Amino acid sequence: MKSITSRDNPLYKEFKHLATSAQALRKAGRTLLDGVHLCQAYSQHHGLPQCCIVAEGSLHHPEVAAILANIEQQAVQCICLPDALYKALSQVEHGVGLMFVIATPAPQLPATLAVSSVVLDNLQDPGNLGSILRSAAGAGIRNVFCSIGTASAWSPKVMRAGMGAHFLLNIFENVNLAELLENASIPVLATSSHTKQTIYQTDLSKDVVWLFGHEGQGVSPELMAMASQTVTIPQQAAIESLNVAASAAICFFEQVRQQLGKSN
Amino acid sequence: MKSITSRDNPLYKEFKHLATSAQALRKAGRTLLDGVHLCQAYSQHHGLPQCCIVAEGSLHHPEVAAILANIEQQAVQCICLPDALYKALSQVEHGVGLMFVIATPAPQLPATLAVSSVVLDNLQDPGNLGSILRSAAGAGIRNVFCSIGTASAWSPKVMRAGMGAHFLLNIFENVNLAELLENASIPVLATSSHTKQTIYQTDLSKDVVWLFGHEGQGVSPELMAMASQTVTIPQQAAIESLNVAASAAICFFEQVRQQLGKSN
Missing domain, CATH: 3.30.1330.30 (Ribosomal protein L30/S12)
Structure with a gap:
């Protein structure tokens, strides 16, 4: 040594x-x-x-x-x-x-979006990114695509928050999300508080793409327009929505629940 | 002025x-x-x-x-x-x-635990605490009890992460949780990766107490022994469990889902 x-x-x-x-x-x-x-x-x-x-x-x-x-x-x-x-x-x-x-692992971008994936548009907070990576890995989602403005996934803070989830995932950074979403062959879902359809009323038993955005501003209007569907997490009380990592965890595991139900 | x-x-x-x-x-x-x-x-x-x-x-x-x-x-x-x-x-x-x-609001401790509540044992991270407060408020859970070692709920960092959720909740700090749980008249649930029963197989349609703990060490053995039941969030992959705030969000909103189902 x-x-x-x-x-x-x-x-x-x-x-x-x-x-x-x-x-x-x-x-x-x-x-x-x-x-x-x-x-x-x-x-x-x-x-x-x-x-x-x-x-x-x-x-x-x-x-x-x-x-x-x-x-x-x-x-x-x-x-x-x-x-x-x-x-x-x-x-x-x-x-x-x-x-x-x-x-730093740099997997090759797939030609189409055809399996359950997470797409992150301008997500800022390293703790939120790490938590989303853990939740995705825990829910069996393998592919995470990050826009140019999103926090750097391989920075020490995000790796600490990710607790090893990084190594179970394919993380694609600096991705042109508009191009990526154009090539999606499965539904692209974004959460919105202005929508009536809840995640519980949505069929998540097949693969979907989950689109999340900036902590304050959400997903950019350009990308939001590319979502196949907006869905909501029904909330009590006049509160400024959920933390983005909490929302992501709820969505991913509602998908797990529906898929488990199907396989039972 | x-x-x-x-x-x-x-x-x-x-x-x-x-x-x-x-x-x-x-x-x-x-x-x-x-x-x-x-x-x-x-x-x-x-x-x-x-x-x-x-x-x-x-x-x-x-x-x-x-x-x-x-x-x-x-x-x-x-x-x-x-x-x-x-x-x-x-x-x-x-x-x-x-x-x-x-x-600082300091509500009076109730004599019994009889409505849906969150109990936090030694939770460390201000961002996690703020996120849990937001998720609880979003899920319509009103009472949050924090142990002595838990991050200070009214500190600027936790308030920023809470985004106003504090004002929709009754937050009890420096609580003797063992005494509190002794006086629970509803089920006390703790998550554990060593349990087979999933949250999806558990009846959450009535009020329950959710017990969460330290980011690394989880709930202390003393309090864990006071839980009526341990439940698990079924996970793929060999991963070091979910972030505690993500777990809490998944549990609270599985309860919301079951309660909505009941009211439909």
């Missing part, structure tokens, strides 16, 4: 750059998985990282030691950092000091 | 203290509502604030002017601050500069 002890080491500076700039991540086509849980989830679903970073103080942590033994056997480069240098890379407080450097 | 222009003004210092310390808020039994939307929601449901703070640059904003005209007529004290002083109180970027100072 290689040790780096200087902040001026070029490789360390590269890591630091990746850790602090979403733009650098995008440009490099790489990202950092911070913490044992994300690293384990990645190994399980995708295999080996490009490289592994470990804090000196975590070398003998049993889970870290097991991961290191395995990946060093496979000739993956492991780099050990003094705890202070590691800490400057990590956004996790009190975490175990292990990171994977991975190539 | 009174103007304060010095940072050393005792009243300004008091506001600053409230704006920056959750402990100060609790001790004072007051809180700050930041932004036009929250202030309007409060007025609509609770009436007049104790006092109103407005940024000089927002005095002529039409919605602010309308609110000010109304509350000054009712002899509520309004205080105008230079924009820089206002900004030091506010966590909202690019917002309209209006705040209400209100007495």
